[in-house]
Each structure stands twice: as structure tokens, then as C-alpha cells.
Amino acid sequence: MTDLASLAREQELRFLLVSFTDLFGTQRAKLVPASAIAAMAEGGAGFAGFAAWLDLSPADGDVMAIPDPASLMRLPWQGDVGWVAAELTLNGEPMAQCPRRLLRRQQLRAAELGYQLRSGVEAEFFLLQSDGTAIADPADTQEKPCYDQLALMRRYPLIAELLSGMEQLGWGPYQADHEDANGQFELNWTYADALTTADRHAFFKVMVKSLAEAQGLRASFMPKPFSQLTGNGCHTHLSLWDGAGRNAFHDPGGELGLSAVAYHFLGGLIAHAPALCCLTNPTVNSYRRLAAPPTTSGATWSPAGVSYTGNNRTHMVRIPDDQRLELRLPDGSAHPYLLQAAVLAAGLDGVQRRLDPGPRHDNDNAAEPLAAASCAPLPASLGEALEAFAADAVLREALGEEFCRAYERLRRRQWNAHRSEVTDWERRTGLDG
């Protein structure tokens, strides 16, 4: 593989952002002059782990972030700077808490079974005023704002720059639209192997936020910033491919054109859904989006329970065509690497144990929800998701106990902090009680 210093020279980069995504999904980086990258590429860039969202103490030694040259991307808006994803070591050992490494480990498990996960994400976001209090476009007020052409084109300067940036990066962007909430947008790029998609997802969030900020806007991927509007999903499209480069999910003779392997993978998603939520819906706010009341547009488009269907957007998993599954559970706060890692771990368990996903349901699950007997509820809060995660021995084993404990400690602390907050709603409804 070409080393980072040569790549930086060839591409005439002046600086490199050596970057990692901590356990809460925050991108951390050091800006390294190209002249110093050779040593960094080998020994890593040093970080005080406690200063990021990692389960470490201030007394721990430096976390070293070792960049992976294969992930190098040139910042489309700052052409002399390259971004490179790094993996973490502590005391010379790979860190169990490193999200990117965790995903690679799941990829190796898939490879042992003869498969590669290919995935795509739909990372929806809002464009807000710079102080984050309201949507940026005062004219974006339609009751059904989805696909609003005028509102989309009022944001042309930003959307065009994002699409062109993704083209330059070779991601194969193919559409952008105004989404179902006022102020909400979505840009789609072509699916790829799960690690490539995770790197792109991490970079996409940096790119959208940076370019929005440069135009005086604030981009937010928060799951549900406004209670009456549709939230930010991060629907994830999934297929396993075999060693011959064939889509192992496709079978013209199978139900809806999907193979037995696809249905077993789906069985894994169904079986582990409550625990998965801890990673696909990892914040307190995530649970305002799931099982939420209808929005002003008429629908939330987000799942209320554990179920699957055909080409119908009211269930947790949609089978849009004969090539893939769409998991509609994840939201904008999902961690780019942990999302893919957890989904793959759950799906592989289904494949290995040949799990049956149960019957498909074709009802409108928003208007006429299935009874609990045929559609288990999703966790109603981060606290419930943490409980489900604690109880899922299979998922924990796959992700590694050390990672699970570290992740739980940080999230549990966040949940407890939330529980100690008294909100405006409580005062509004309780002062005179």
C-alpha cells in the first residue's frame, strides 16, 4: 500500500487532518503539516483520551491515532488539506474502544463466512439559523414541504457545493432533495463496502457542517430537533456480497426476490433490534423520533416497533426491491462506524443461526399499528435501550465486552444527567398541580 507521506507529496497536500470519531460520534483531529506526516503515519498522532468521549482517565497515557492511508480524502473546500481516518492504540496495543477497528473486526467475521457487507446511508439534516434556534429559511413553511423545489433551490449555493464536492471525491452522488420537515434536506451517494461508507459518512457530516457554517448556517443531524416536525433519520441500506462479487441477498425465486441469507440477516436485525437501538439511536433525543405522534406533514416516517414489510415506509425494515434491506431505525446521531458494526454483528448472528424473521406485515403501521404480539415495541428511552443492550449477550460477545462496558459507562452517565434535569414541559404542566 502507498504510504501517506508519498500520497501527500503526489497530491501536493500542505496539511493532513488526522482524524478519529470518538464514542459519541464527535470528530477529533490534529492538523499535521505534510512535512511531518511520515513520522505520524507510523507512530500516530497523540491525544489525551479523557479529553474526548472515550472511557479513559486523565491519568492514562496518550491515545495514538494511526492514520489509514486508504481513507485519505482531499477537502473539496480546502484543496491543500487531506482528511484521513485513524485507528486508536493505547500503550502500543489496539484499543477495544476504537469504533473503526470494531467495524473492521465485524468485516473480518463476515469474510470468514464468505461475505462482504455493502451499505449506504441516508444522512438527513436540518439547516438552521446559526444560533440553532429555528430553521434558517423563513419562507420554508409548507405543511407538506417534502421535495419543495423552491425551498431546495433557495439553498442551491450549499447543496450544489456539497454535490460537486462528493463528485470530486468519487462517491457517486446521484440526488439531493428537500425532505419532509421544514428546513430539512437529504443528499444521496452510491453505496459501497461498509468501511468505505462509514468513512464517507463521518466525512460527510464534517463537510456538511463546515460548508453550512461558511454560509452562515448551522447544519444539524440531531434526531428530533422540533417536536412537531419529522426528525432526522439515517436509513441504512444493506446487502451481503459473496466472494465472486454477487449480491447474496438477491434470489429471483425467493420471496420479494430476496434469498434465504437475506431473510436470516433480517432475522438477526429483528432479534437484536432493542439492543441495537443503543447504537443506532444512541442519544436521549433519539427516542423523541421513534414511535412519535404524527407531525405537521402528516407522518413521522420513523418506526414505532420491531417489524418488516415490502415497499412500505411504515415499518422498521423495508424491502424496497429485490437487492437489499432498508433499516429505517437509525437516526442522525448514529455513530458512522458503530452503526455499521452493530448492524453487521446483528445480521451475521441471524445468518449463522439461520434465524427466521417471522411474517411480513403490509399494513400501514403508522395509521393502524400492529398489536404488540406481532410487533415488539422499541425502547421508549435511552435508559430502556441501555437495559436491552445490557441483556443482549450475543451482540455483546460480537462487539467485545471491553468496548460494551466503556460505551455503556459513558452513555449511562449521559442518561443519568438527563434524568436529573427538570424541563420546561414539567414546569408548564406541573407548577399548579
Ligand code: GLU
Ligand atoms: N425523516 C424520516 C425519518 O426520520 C424519514 C423520511 C424518509 O422516508 O425519507 O426516518
Ligand code: MG
Ligand atoms: Mg429521507
